[in-house]
Amino acid sequence: MTKFTCVHHWLIETPEGPLSHAVCCKCGAETDMANYDERMTEGWLTGTPGRKERAATQSNTPEAHKKRRATMRRHRRRNGTGRV
Numbered sequence: 001m002t003k004f005t006c007v008h009h010w011l012i013e014t015p016e017g018p019l020s021h022a023v024c025c026k027c028g029a030e031t032d033m034a035n036y037d038e039r040m041t042e043g044w045l046t047g048t049p050g051r052k053e054r055a056a057t058q059s060n061t062p063e064a065h066k067k068r069r070a071t072m073r074r075h076r077r078r079n080g081t082g083r084v
Contacts, residue, residue, distance in 0.1 A: 006027040
């Protein structure tokens with residue numbers, strides 16, 4: 001006998017309060033889910049600059065662009081993701 005492991009497809013109720021009830025369409029499992037993740041609000045709460053603010057402070061010279069691309073390539077190689 002094999003054990004069935006469901007890859008859930010959640011139907012989540014309309015958000016009202018901190019939690020919403022969810023039911024899996026495939027297996028009928030039920031759970032309560034948070035309506036937001038506190039990690040998503042870190043930038044808003046701490047004043048961490050967003051993409052537009054960072055872009056305004058970055059240098060747009062060809063040398064700066066090459067340096068940013070080299071850094072991205074190095075990170076991709078290290079993490080094994082994306083193109084090299």
